[in-house]
Ligand SMILES: *[C@@H]1O[C@H](CO)[C@@H](O)[C@H](O)[C@H]1NC(C)=O
């Protein structure tokens with residue numbers, strides 16, 4: 001901790017000097033907020049860019065601050081190494097130029113704290129000063145209101161639970177604080193598999209034995225794997241000081257005996273004689289979790305149903321196939337009535353939980369088979385994996401058909417495609433940028449919530465019994481067990497999740513051109529939050545126009561993401 005303070009002092013000196021040099025001619029008040037509880041990112045240069053590393057004594061956090069009347073709080077991250085860098089200013093005709101590259105320090109080789117000199121950054125700055133940067137105007141219109149936000153979260157898979165077990169308690173707590181506390185990125189939701197999934201040490205389900213057991217006589221208590229998760233989540237709740245976590249439960253596969261083939265994967269469906277048993281299985285899980293004081297907020301009708309219908313050719317992990325029509329029968333005749341006639345009737349039911357290309361036809365087809373099946377649904381879940389090839393109009397169509405249903409992204413991860421490197425790319429901004437694009441697009445298209453996939457994975461991108469290794473926002477060094485690495489993805493998600501609490505409502509943020517992408521919200525406390533991304537390789541001069549407050553001009557660096565908060 002001694003180091004942290006010293007580093008802050010150094011930083012303050014450098015920053016102050018920088019402010020005086022950069023801003024003396026424009027007369028604005030910009031100062032850095034350095035409160036004792038805030039710790040900056042411990043920046044480390046990795047193979048693909050910068051990560052922030054945490055160890056048992058050090059991790060970066062940023063306490064939220066409320067903007068003063070007429071004031072704003074600007075938080076910035078960039079490819080070049082800004083990570084939740086914060087500036088505070090007044091809203092009256094300010095001009096801010098964010099090129100505080102002095103903030104970028106690789107502290108890997110501390111105590112020799114040095115500025116990172118990568119490439120010809122200095123030359124770049126001079127060049128962009130010489131030519132006028134491209135510009136864009138964002139007009140905030142508080143009167144145009146759209147969807148309400150429910151929350152953001154990640155998945156607590158068997159892999160996450162196992163990786164946590166390999167870390168000392170201090171680092172487990174750092175994971176919980178980083179994701180779920182207010183000084184972290186404010187997650188409020190967890191996606192939890194019911195039974196196993198591809199990110200587990202092996203496939204598993206409740207009541208694998210005895211077979212053909214319609215009463216689920218052997219599903220009377222939770223598996224030790226889930227009991228461990230509950231212990232971990234209880235710790236998470238107390239460490240991060242969060243009482244109310246929304247848990248969404250999703251099954252990948254029933255025990256093999258319920259299926260048309262005796263296998264976890266492949267072309268497989270639920271035997272119709274077990275339709276009711278599979279509904280009871282979900283209710284049993286909800287009951288047992290509630291008995292452990294871990295209430296389930298929502299369930300989905302099952303992970304990626306098409307993996308058991310067509311996807312099995314290339315997807316070799318636990319699945320259960322459904323067509324929209326067969327799922328409609330199950331929801332209308334079994335799952336819906338079972339949940340709604342139980343003590344847990346308020347548990348929300350989400351359907352589809354598959355890729356965007358199934359929208360909206362999946363629901364139209366459900367509707368044709370059993371109209372009531374749609375009435376049982378509270379929400380639509382969608383995974384992001386083919387979003388780059390399919391526009392958001394499919395989501396818009398589904399929203400038009402069912403305007404009162406919640407829309408959630410229920411899974412996102414990278415490194416899954418055949419041509420990808422199937423592992424975390426430490427420091428990759430390119431991968432983080434895909435998240436920025438996805439959060440912006442989804443939020444512009446009626447989404448109420450967003451779940452990322454595994455909260456943490458190891459250096460290989462696992463463990464995954466199916467060798468389905470991928471990237472993630474926080475990587476654990478399981479070799480030493482002494483460090484975790486917060487990827488650029490973590491900060492990109494945080495630019496949304498940290499600043500858009502539950503109950504926020506999207507408002508209009510109209511941009512004059514496509515030089516940046518943006519989305520804005522009004523929070524329950526009335527604070528306006530606007531998030532904007534510059535995907536270009538050059539600076540962009542952004543003018544934010546608010547009809548009540550006035551204007552603010554901000555010149556933002558290449559490849560940078562910003563969240564501005566004001567009243
Ligand atoms: C943790 O990281 C900080 C910051 O780099 C460093 O000062 C400290 O010595 C590290 N602690 C351990 C136990 O490695």
Ligand SMILES: *[C@@H]1O[C@H](CO)[C@@H](O)[C@H](O)[C@H]1NC(C)=O
Pocket residue numbers: 091092093549550551
């Ligand atoms: C900002 O400047 C413009 C013109 O320079 C002026 O019309 C406007 O009133 C100013 N706004 C505020 C909030 O000071």
Ligand SMILES: *[C@@H]1O[C@H](CO)[C@@H](O)[C@H](O)[C@H]1NC(C)=O
Pocket residue numbers: 207208209210218
């Ligand atoms: C109940 O399940 C456990 C494993 O979870 C198994 O060891 C046991 O044999 C099962 N009981 C019966 C009666 O099949």
Ligand SMILES: *[C@@H]1O[C@H](CO)[C@@H](O)[C@H](O)[C@H]1NC(C)=O
Pocket residue numbers: 241
């Ligand atoms: C925990 O959260 C509650 C309510 O959200 C708040 O009142 C309390 O001050 C917090 N405690 C700590 C130690 O931050």
Ligand SMILES: *[C@@H]1O[C@H](CO)[C@@H](O)[C@H](O)[C@H]1NC(C)=O
Pocket residue numbers: 363364367368371374401402
């Ligand atoms: C379901 O079908 C009815 C007509 O039969 C139609 O009015 C309604 O919009 C459909 N809903 C969905 C979700 O397709």
Ligand SMILES: *[C@@H]1O[C@H](CO)[C@@H](O)[C@H](O)[C@H]1NC(C)=O
Pocket residue numbers: 459477478479480481
């Ligand atoms: C993990 O820790 C080991 C041992 O300290 C180290 O050799 C290795 O480089 C670390 N891994 C990463 C990705 O930094």
